[in-house]
Amino acid sequence: MYRAVVAIATSTATDAALSVVRMTGENCHRILEACLRKNREPLNLTRVADRRVTLCEFVHPDTGEILDRVTVILYRAPNSYTGEDLAELICHGGRGLTRAIFRILVQAGFTPAVAGEFTRRAFLNGKLDLAQAEAVAAATSASFALAARAAAAGLTGETSERIKSLADQMTEILSLLEANLDLSEEGIDVVDPDRIRSVLRAGSAALSELLRHADRSAYLSGAVRVAIIGKPNVGKSTLLNRLLGSPRAIVSPEPGTTRDVVDGRIEIDDVLFEFLDTAGLRGATDRIEAEGIERSRRAAGSADIIVFVLDASSIGEEDIDIAHDLPEKTSRILALNKTDLEPGDPTALSRLQGNGFKDMPTVRTVGTRPDGADSLRERISALGRGFLGDTTDTPVWISSRQAECLRRAKEAVERAITAAMAGELTEEFLSADIREALSALEDFAGRKTHDDVLDKIFSSFCVGK
Ligand SMILES: Nc1nc2c(ncn2[C@@H]2O[C@H](COP(=O)(O)OP(=O)(O)OP(=O)(O)O)[C@@H](O)[C@H]2O)c(=O)[nH]1
Ligand SMILES: [Mg+2]
Incomplete structure (x- = not known):
């Protein structure tokens, strides 16, 4: 003790x-x-x-x-x-x-x-085991419901059990291969090639599944970032306030009201979102506005989702220019705001869509109405939930250390599959890769982890945990 x-x-x-x-x-x-x-x-x-x-x-x-x-x-x-x-x-x-x-x-x-x-x-x-200990840290720092549920699989040992059963299968293959080596000289073959291939394939699929969860775990430690982007006065701040349910940002009929990034966090359907309202994009009238616009661009660059807001009563060439500047790989939603007003040029929206933005999902909003951003909220929620998995599947929290072990194991299993497919079902060809996979799976549970790694992991905990 x-x-x-x-x-x-x-x-x-x-x-x-x-x-x-x-x-x-x-x-x-x-x-x-x-x-x-x-x-x-x-x-x-x-x-x-x-x-x-x-x-x-x-x-x-x-x-x-x-x-x-x-x-x-x-x-x-x-x-x-x-x-x-x-x-x-x-x-x-x-x-x-x-x-x-x-x-x-x-x-x-x-x-x-x-x-x-x-x-x-x-x-x-x-x-x-170490994976469970890391899940304790994830559970104590979970800032939204789904993140806590994702940590639970690690906490209860469910994830460790999955890894252990994979490791058991690898051990079984190793022992079969070793027995084969001993007996083949006597002309007896104990290895069933189909069985080995199928165990390896199942192992690879299980690892891929866990790695898919690992890719999403970054969202569980933080929030899904949503940047609200558009030209001045289209109603970005009004929509931010509507989404947050509180008057976080100043709204006014004056274009150029928001000069800095205004942020706010809210949980929607168990997922935490961080909204970033930004300065309207245009040719800046002064240095402060220019800095604000630069910050808008950075917010767009770092976001997971961009809400591109248009004023349905006045869509113009500026909007098309902004759309072209949006980062291409980021998920985007087009919010057609002010749909309560007389529509402007009826061809403007189709012109914008025809410029390569036909597939951008579009919602109609009226920021000034209490329920006017409901469709936008639903669309954002569905997209955000998609980052964490689909609605039926609870995400599993995987630390970056665990993900590294899973990747190592998967690469080794893949190499073993390639060798097995080439018919190289001998101890000599397969054992090294399977041993490497096994060692990576053991590292997942952290049985042989050095003190400095442990120091790093446990120093991120709170006192008393
Ligand atoms: N009729 C109507 N007016 C709206 C709607 N949404 C916002 N407004 C009004 O449009 C004006 C501009 O709204 P803001 O939310 O400040 O616009 P913004 O895009 O943040 O503007 P900047 O910060 O200047 O870039 C305000 O007077 C809002 O009340 C809407 O859906 N319909
Ligand atoms: Mg604003």
Whole structure:
């Protein structure tokens, strides 16, 4: 067991109803015991059952002064999160009180825990593999519902199980190949080529599937960025406010109102979006506006989705020029705004579409009406959801470290498939690649990971996790 550490596991950014203080390590219960009383009498924690809630008083061990009434839950090794003796103390959530309790526990003998120390111990004590530990970090920092659901597959060990079953299959092929090597001299062939090929193909498909999730995981750690772009006065800021449901940006009939990028985040259908309202694009009238327009272009360049806004009552050549400048690879939606007004030149929209923008999905909006951006919101939501997978399939969160292991494994399996297809079904040709795939799959679970890699992973955790 490692030395006893303590951490405030809940946020101390504001006062709250309750706080959780967590302790783990050698003599954890004995050190805590000195700070507890039950009806003002000393409390013998060796007589307190595991995983039961005990209501007691938290006192200063030197003076006996009562600081709070708290509840304590004990866990005994190895049946705890860390695999060591562990205790959770729930006190009232005032920041001053929580910090005072923490300080007294440190005086009593605990060392303050560093970021990720509880989960690191859980990993070192074999309670979690590294992929699960990383999923803990993803779950604690998930900023929207779908991201939390995606982390859950890692947390419960489901992803690790999938990897383990792949690794088991690779081990089986290896042993078959090795047996074949021993027996072939005697003229016996134990390898069924079809079986080997089919296991390798299934392995490759399973890895591709997980890698598809890995590609989307960046969206789960952040938000889907949506830039609202168009010429001045078309109603970009009005649409931003409508999408956010609050008057975030200034709106006025004056063209050139928005001079800087205005952003706002909102969750739509379980996915977090970051909207960027931008300065209207035109020949700038001054240096400040020129800088604002430069920022609009950068926002468009960094966005996952561009909402290109047109004023349906006045579509012109400027709009076509802007459309040509939009980054080509980014998903785009054309918002035909101000559709409540008399349409302008009826050929203008088809001229724009005829310039290579026929396939841009188009929605009609009226930014000034409460429901006037609903169709746009739906379109954005569907596109954003598409980045994370289709609607029926819950994404699986994969860290970039895990993705690297999956890629290595897939490349090795592909090489083995090529060799197997060429009929090279001998130990000599296949084993090296299958061993490499196996080693990459073992790295996924992190059994042989170096301390510096672990330091890097766990330092990104919050304290108390
Ligand atoms: N009739 C009508 N007016 C609208 C609509 N959407 C926005 N407006 C008005 O159009 C004017 C310009 O709206 P903004 O949202 O400030 O336009 P913008 O594109 O952000 O303009 P800049 O920041 O100058 O680039 C305001 O007076 C809005 O009330 C709409 O759908 N119909
Ligand atoms: Mg604006």
